[in-house]
Amino acid sequence: MLQIDSRQFVQEHGLLACIQCGKCTGGCPMAIKTRLNPRSLIYRLLISGNGFDLEGREELWDCTTCATCFSRCPKLVNPMEAVIALRGAFVEKGRVHPNVKTALESTFRHGNPLTMPREDRAAWVGDMAVKSIEQGAEYLYYVGCTPSYDPRVQGVTRAIVSLLQGSGLDFGILGAQENCCGSEVRRLGELGLFEMMVEENQETLKSLGVTRMFTTSPHCFNAFKNDYPKNGFQVQHYTQVMAGLLETRSLSFSKPFEKSVTYHDPCYLGKHNGVFDEPRKVLKGIPGLTLVEMDRSREKSLCCEGGGGRMWLEGTNPGTRLAQMRVKEALETGAQVLATACPFCLLTLEEAVKHLNAEGQMRVMDIAEIALQAL
């Protein structure tokens, strides 16, 4: 039995406003291939009286928190947040997948979900000269866990540093002091750990006097922007910073990148935060580059299935990954490069390209990597 107090739950989550129109389920990318049905779930919660048993509802772990349900709801109900809250009931009882357990424990111990040693966090710097935020800087570059440790994504991190140093932007990093933002912890339902991390990180940022920061990952960007208490510091995604630098001509591209590129909107940049134009502005600013759009772009972008803690979970239907569907859509455009601006999207899409044996036709690149080639 995994009983929750459903009467209180539906009140707290505003589910009573639901008119059962089905827009959430109709747009949900996971509903089509798993048992996840946000509308039906809400309906069951609404009619269950005082108690609702979550036993057997493994589909709750299928949600990628892509925000499509929330963005389509005409009554401002947020099924995604309800799912996250329901996951909490599993976490509380310790009823989680061993991979999730490992990730949560690692975040608690090492400040990252990747079981990597804390002291290696700035190893990506290598022979680059990157200023520490302790020396004082206008911006904090919050690198994030995957961009710090994952050998594939480290390239993106280094590209961002090269580009922004070239533009003369004054920024510093936290180095080994940097701690996970907690975004995925929260989405896996571990709210207690998340609150602890918010406190720790707030303390660090406050003591260093950080007022402006930018991130590699849209997930960290979203966490600092929307999940942390409002505390006066401005957070941007790196593509927003770059678009601003292009506007003031502090950054400009000289080498042509003669390829056709299609851009995959990461959920946490686009649907969650409405950042659709800045990444495109950067791409359009690169000489020689032809930007072609997929049918599903911007508000209609298809999730890659990497969010909501899904980097550590297979879900109930591991067969067809959304990333593979997405790469097929990208291939249809005839583009040579599939660009994105999120470490998770980069990894899942690259994996899908390999799986589809499409490496000869398409390369997956982060916008920063493309921009660096054009510098």
Added chain:
Amino acid sequence: MTNSGVKATTSSESNGRGPAALVIGGGIAGIQAALDLSDAGFHVYLVERSSSIGGRMSQLDKTFPTLDCSSCILTPKMADVPRRPNITLLTGSQVVAVSGEPGDFHVTVERQPRYVDVDSCTGCGLCADVCPVVMPSEFNAGLATQKAVYRRFPQAIPAAFTIEKRASPCKIACPAHIPVQGYVALIAEGKFKEAWQRVRDAGVPFVGTLGRVCYHPCESTCKRADWDEPVAICALKRFAYDAGAEQDIPQPSPRQWDERVAIVGAGPAGLTAAYELLRRGYGVTVFDSLPVAGGMMAVGIPTYRLPREVLDHEIQYICSLGAEVRLNSPVGKDGGPSLDDLRREYDAVFLAVGAHGSSKLGAPGEDLPGVFQALPFLRDLNLGREVKIGKKVAVIGGGNSAIDAARCALRLGAEVHLLYRRSRLEMPAAPHEVAAAEAEGVELTFLVAPTRVLEKDGKVAGVECIRMELGEPDASGRRRPVPLPGSEFIVEVDTLIAAIGQNVESEGFGLETKWDRVVVDPLTLETSLPGVFAGGDAVLGPASVVEAIGAGIEACESIHRFLRGLDLCTGRQPSQPRPQDIIVEPLEQVRRAARLPMVELPPAERISGFREVEQGYTAEQALAEAQRCLSCAVCSECMQCVVACERGAIRHDDQPTQLELQVGAMIVATGYDIFDPRRKPEFGYGVYPQVITTLEFERLASASGPTAGKITLNGHLPKKVVFIQCVGSRDRTLGLPNCSRVCCMAVAKQAHLAHDRLPGAEITVFYMDVRAFGKGFEEFYDRVRNEGVIYRRGNPSEIVKRGDKVVVRAEDTLLSEPIEVEADLVVLAVGMLPRQDADDLSKTLNLARGEDGYFRESHPKLRTMESNVPGVFLAGCCQGAKDIPDTVAHAKAAASAAMILLARKGAGNASD
């Protein structure tokens, strides 16, 4: 908002008993209320914003649930309105101010010009046949086009046409306000002669000349640049002359007035004024000290830029209209008549003497043989006099005259160095002229100034220069050059041409001057002496041909008013937006097309003589280039409609007017807006041609619509049709929480029409719940389902593309399954919204609005037709979404409530 030049008339007609009523809005609600008030014997002013009454109902095909034809029941009511002697219909009008109290309101109505006289227009449409501007038809929801002169729909009341006019940046930016869009539109139609004539009719006699030498400030404001590059306006003007100019010389212009005007200076300003004055029927005598007419156009501009046969033809044309041109006739000097002599002999004088003086170099040795001033150098060359220069020439200066002198010297066989004291960025010369000079071989040296001219054997042997650097910006905004001490160097040349400035020779006229320039009133060009006007370079200092032409046109207007005893200022400063503030919505999708480059002679061929460098467009090129125009102003003022109209009904110079009305009660019936589904991007409206709105469906289904009632998409009959309910209603994400009330039944009706007209088609309606609450509604819903229309419960989440079809993604909530339904036509049931500009009327009348944005009734049950303001009543959808029966009932209720007030007031007055 009061517009200058607005005529105000007061109307307190009371063609009936008691005080009159005002009805705002001419849709079905407004029409019904007006007819009822009129029936009851009250006078009614019916104010409608658009050009016709009829409103939304006129756009509908059938009405639910009875399926009677919307036009068939509406048109008789519309037609009744102009037949009623006690209804005054004011179209194109808006209420802008209200004061007073119930029974005695004072209302100001602003009427926008229609540009077509309603009484003379027979609605024959000859104007639209010749109009070159095509725009989307608002009445047909953008599915068909109409001309810039149009009638909203065939049954429109009034039946007169109307012209759509907006602002165009090019015309505003032009110093002579040439109707650019007009002649460009005519060229695009292949009407080259008409294009040439259009420019001339705007008071500009120098079409071929301007088309060659203008610095075209119009092009830098051209909105086409927001898509690719500005339209080549100047080159098109040249083409209008080259291809369209009449070679025959005209008959003299008939004299209409006895007065004679003396013009001093036969340059662009003087000759333009002469042209305009002759056309207006005055006698004109032009004096010029030079042996040729044309001023700087003739003696300043080299022939490789402006061939003399073009200029001479255009001047000859003016002379033939009846101008007496006295050459070699200085005024105020060299024994010629004085200004006072002219004032005595003529009724007015226009002084346009130009800026023919040259500034001195101020360097030792500048009087040596071999040192020229640019202006006399160019003058002698242009007059065919012998000019002897050496083999190596230095030109000093960075303006247009410097470039002209340098390029001429090159053509005389010299090696030419141009020395300029600032950098390229600060050069006043036109950039394309500088580039041409460079291409031809002129050596440019920047940041150098001459300090003295070196002498050998009594002739020029070189020039000593000093290097400069740029300091702080000076009064002109350009950075001031500062000499670098000790940086002197020598340029060995045998000829020096100084082109460092022109000035006005204004002494001897007895006029007030400032820095040698004649001081005038900037609006009227009046000088310090009555009856003497001045313009062009004499006033502006060295400026441009087009500015001089603009001055000539203004001078003519002032002289005409002066001679006719009219006020010199009235109506001459129309409030026009700044070109950069004009926002343009292109009339159709802009397809990228680069500006066509002008063919030029190769540099090597150019410098062997004085042949014209630019070769002009071919007819094919000109047509293509002219078609790039975005028609910013919609109506291009090409004047073809004026020619075509047999009744003389076109009034291009119509101005807005204001009307003061006295009324006892007001009924607001302003209707609703329709939701723009682009605000829900997940449906791909505007991206997928297969996705349309219910309004577009009405126009497709209508027998009078663009497809004559065939429901087709790109000529194909759709086989799978999907309707989606509640798009833009019941949606809190958009701040539109209310139900639009009509969509459930409108969709049922449209599903029926689709079933009826598309045999065998699969028709699916996605719904959340079906609201069939009215009389006969549920029965109609039953009928439609029985016809085979499938209703699926679930509100679709998105539409995506699959091949040439679109796929509607939804959850069938009865199956609890996500589904995908293929369609080749998707109809979005778009909601009704409060008018976007409801705030304006709300402020004018103090009307309260509800949280939903509609005007608020004073009691939700008992007084839904009364507003919060006593004496102001609400009718129809301005108070909330309604279907037609409810709207008509509401309008009749509002009329009745107004009648009670009017009758009481009438009775009160009678007993007074």
